[in-house]
Amino acid sequence: MSFHFKFLPIAFVVTTFGSFSTLWAQVPENTDTTVAEEDYSLYDNVEYSAEGARRFCSPKIEGLSPAKLISFGYDYQMGYNMSADTLNSIQTNTGGWNLNAQDAQVLRSHGMRLAFNIPVISQTNLVWQLGGNYWEQRYNFADEASLTNPMLKSLSAYGLKTAGLSTTVFKPLNDKYFMLFQGSADYSGNYTIKDMMPLNYMKYSAALIFGKRPSELKQWGVGVARTYRVGEINYIPVVLFNSTDVQNKWGTEMLFPARVHVRRTINSRNMLFAGYELEGQSYRMWNTSSVDGFQMREDDLEIRRGEIRLRMVYEFSLKEFIWMSIQAGYRINYRFDMDRLINGEENYRAFGLIDDMPPYVMINNLTNPLYFNVSINLVSP
Amino acid sequence: MKKLSFVLLFSFVAALFWSFAPNTGGDRLIGVWEPSNGRARVKIEKIGAKYYGKIVWLKEPIDPATKKPKTDKNNPDPDLQKVPLMGYRMLKDFTYKGDDEWADGTIYDALNGSTYSCVIKMSNENTLNIRGYIGVSALGRTDVWKRLVVKK
Structure with a gap:
């Protein structure tokens, strides 16, 4: 026994050193980004462990x-x-009205736009995001005291607001094919914080797309959407097409017909876009306290606002994950008409293909101005 | 002398146990892993007390623009834009926190030249949940990496 004890100190040192030696052997001279080359062909012929x-x-x-x-x-x-x-x-719920048409000069319309979109589940086989937004549009008229038309008076007093919640689910089926679902609930009208509308006036939109991602540089898909993008409800086919050329200089970012952009990548932190976006919503005429005697709230009236925004966009990184987006373009009015819901039902006109729908109660014409948009964004990893 | 011998014997047995016991600690992270996009393979190794991961395989190793091996051309530091992506250390400075979690590290995304805070969770011996985030973990994205072994 004592024989063994004599060698214990040596055995301890050898064993302990042996245990740590593999670690010591791994310590390189530095931990910089670049590392010494090794035979990388070792990693060509591998498979999943599981x-x-x-x-x-x-x-x-x-x-x-x-x-x-x-x-x-x-x-x-x-x-x-x-x-x-x-x-x-004039077949309204509250009786007959005799209202004059009126031309007005909008000096500017403007408002803040806040949005968030946060990944809730981000796994290889499922990505689920939740988002929200608040947009407002204020209208400043020349000679506001002379406004007599109830819609113009309401726009001047309250503007239009949209608050919405959205969800996006990306479900890959395998390494090539995927399904994409986007849904949103929007609360749009001329409400105020003190006079909110019932939640049953929310508008629901959704899109379901089946797509393919044939390479790292291209993905496409086709699907259907229920949308209010041109102001009133529509059911339309949609086409997704995102692509990048092999030199990563040019690309497309497209969800037709909602938005189509050609991208010019200056570098990974500076990008230029040219294209258009359809924008719009159906706004409930809820707050009418500034409109003497005219109870739009009871008449189930909604402004169907749809516009096409032809634009150039410059997006760039200010610092790391903080990006700025600057847009300039031309806002083309597609529709800004007043519709009256009968028994609260939507008037689905299918771009005029369905004949027996009631006509708009007001048809309004807007000329087309230049517009600008600037935003600061925290971008995703 | 006998007391010292017992101490040494205990140390010897403990060291043997430490040498041959199944690895349940941070070193389980060591190995070759594939991100979900399948575009790269990353070898994670231990350097000192920390864990690092370098790119050891690229699905498309040649840059179609230059016809040469890909470099870190999206790096905001011009001096680093010519560094080859092969061998690039994209995971840095992770320490094992216990409970199948490695934290305090960073992950580099060569597609946009950004470095993110990162935490790694091992959901099983062959699967890592790698979450890159900005500031707080909620502002991030998780990628699932699979362990690779040499084909039999």
């Missing part, structure tokens, strides 16, 4: 502009003319 593990396609492709987690923005339209029609059909 049986049954699968690859799934990513929701992104190379070169896409970064997704915005949080956005603070401001939108500004220069002056334009708004011709408010008289009520077309």
Whole structure:
């Protein structure tokens, strides 16, 4: 026994040193970004350690502009003319009204735009995001005291607001194909914090897309959408097409017909876009306290606002994950008409293909101004 | 002398146990892993007390623009834009916190040249949840990496 004890100190040193030696051997001279080369061909012929593990396609492709987690923005339209029609059909809930058409000069319409979009589940086989936004549009008229048309008076007093919640689910089916669902609930009208509308006036939009991601540089998809983008409800086909050229200089970011952009990548932190976006919503005429005797609230009236924004966009990194977006473009009015819901039901006109729908109660004409939009954004990893 | 011998014997047995016991600590992170996009393979190794991961395989190793091996061309530091991506240390400075979690490290995204705070959770021996985030963990994205082994 004593024989063994004699060798114990040596055995201890050898064993202990042996245990740590592998660690010591791994300590390189530095831990810089670059490391000494090794035979990388060793890693060509590998497989998943776990049986049954699968690859799934990513929701992104190379070169896409970064997704915005949080956005603070401001939108500004220069002056334009708004011709408010008289009520077309006077069959309202509150009786007959005799209202004159009126032309008015909008000096500017503007408002802040806040949005967030946060990943809740971000796994290889499922990505689920939740978002929210608050947009407002204020209208400054020339000679506001002379406004007599109830719609113009309401716009001047309250503007239009939209607060919404949205969700996006990306479900890869395998390493090539995927499903994409986007849904949103929007609370749009001329409400105020002190006089909110019932939640049953919310508008629901959704899109479901089946897509393919054939390479790191391209993804496309086709699907259907229920949308209020041109003001009133529509059910339309949609096409997704995102691509980047092999040199990562040019690309497309497109969800037709909602938005289509060509991208010019100056570098990974500076991007230029040219294209358009359809924008719009259906706004409940709720707050009418400034409109003497005219109870739009009881008449179930909604402004169907739809516009096309032809634009150039410059997005760039201010510092790391803080990006700025600057837009300039031309706002083309598509529709700014007043519709009356019968028994609260939507008037689905299918771009005029359905004939027996009631006509708009006011048809309004807007001229088209230049617009600008600037936002500061926290972008996603 | 006998007392010292017992101490040494205990140390010997403890050292043997430490040498051959199954690895349940931070070193389980060591190995070769594939991010969910399958575009790269990353070898994680231990340097000192910390864990680092370098790119050891690229699905498309040649830059189509230059026809040469890809470099870190999106790095905001011009001096680093010519550094080859192969061998690039994209995971840095992770320490094992226990409970299958490695933290205090960073992950580098060569697609946009950004470095993010990062925490790694091992959901099982062959799967890592790698979460890159900005400031707080809620503002981030998780990627799932799978362990790779040499084909038999």
